[in-house]
Amino acid sequence: MKKSALIAVEAAFECLLQLAEKEPIGDVERVALDDAEGRVLAEPLIASLDLPPWPNSAMDGYALRLVDWIGEPLAVSQTIFAGQAPEPLQSGTCARIFTGAPVPKGADCVELQENTELLEDGRVRFSQALRPRQNIREQGQETRCGETVLVVGTRLGPAQLGLAASLGIVELPVRRRPRVALLSTGDELVRPGQPLGPGQIYNSNRTLLLSWLKRLGCSVLDAGILPDDPQLTRARLEELAEADLILSTGGVSVGEADCFGQILREEGELALWKLAIKPGKPLTVGRYRGVPIIALPGNPASSLVTFALLARPYLLRRLGVRAVMPLAFQVPAGFAWSKPGKRREYLWARLENGRAVLYSNQSPGVLLSATWADGLVEVIEDTTLAEGDSVRFIPLSEVLG
């Protein structure tokens, strides 16, 4: 049987991003800030206020006007708590002020209380040199009214939502949720909760991907478990015409029972099949009756790796997210790699004393590895590594959300 060349990971990545850009999920809906976690911003967020809206104190202490301070203690003319509107500062006096409270008109300096002495007569002695504007958070120092604070395509997480709240926003325009039909293929699969018959295993890929897709803000249609049967496969695929993406696992290798991949190859439009990636070689990308489909390999670790590195960026780019590449960094290998591989290899690893150490079992059929690891180490095809050589480490935290 003739072996066709495998597609390089970079080429597959680029191809997926191009496919995604041709088919953006452009519909916009407005959602309450409290429901916007994980969604993608559809319009720029423009500040409608200066932040802070007025100069305020960065410290608990005293506000004063520098020219009033000639070394003599100053009387306290008012106390300003956060949330209060102060009177203009009476000349020749200081104001007791607390962190976050508005600096009164006329004051140009705040001294922290630790550097002052409160005298028995109620006046305050300042003992340290004072600088103009010290400990004052200036109006608009964070952002000015009219400035863009978040660009289109930003994923909304705690910091972005907090920022929107600081501008008084109650709802945000976001891209609608992608409708992802999740399909598991394989005669051996059984739902957790059912008894296991001979040769059967529990369907773990469905749960793994369902949880992940939810984190990515997708609306998931559970298309169930599909037996290795061509008629049923065609019928089920045709029921999924409304999906933005069919995401399946299993059945894309070359065995006789792998009818799913065969149908995609023969009756669908294929964009990618057989990648130079380990695990994950049989990843298949294309369309069936016009609906985009990403068919992940069935081995749990293979579906996890290919979803993390290829399907996730594709989905995010369809939502207009620009930053779809996980942040990664170089670390010294805490292992040697003596056999160069033909595929780019991703190995389950942890960082120990600054070095990447490998999980003992790198089999693509194993999922425990992924629960143990902090990330994936990338080993480039046709290379060997000595201990201490630099390797790329992709933290799992970068791809799991």
Ligand SMILES: Nc1nc2c(c(=O)[nH]1)N[C@H]1C(S)=C(S)[C@@H](COP(=O)(O)OP(=O)(O)OC[C@H]3O[C@@H](n4cnc5c(N)ncnc54)[C@H](O)[C@@H]3O)O[C@H]1N2
């Ligand atoms: N002769 C060859 N055999 C295989 C090749 C090859 O090139 N030539 N490639 C191997 C590679 S690499 C992979 S990866 C697997 C992937 O095959 P499939 O995508 O067709 O996956 P299945 O055969 O359906 O299943 C593989 C494995 O994973 C288990 N599985 C499947 N679905 C689930 C699920 N939802 N939850 C838990 N586990 C699942 C399944 O029982 C199998 O053990 O093919 C190699 N073979």
Ligand code: MOO
């Ligand atoms: O590419 Mo496969 O996922 O090695 O087992």
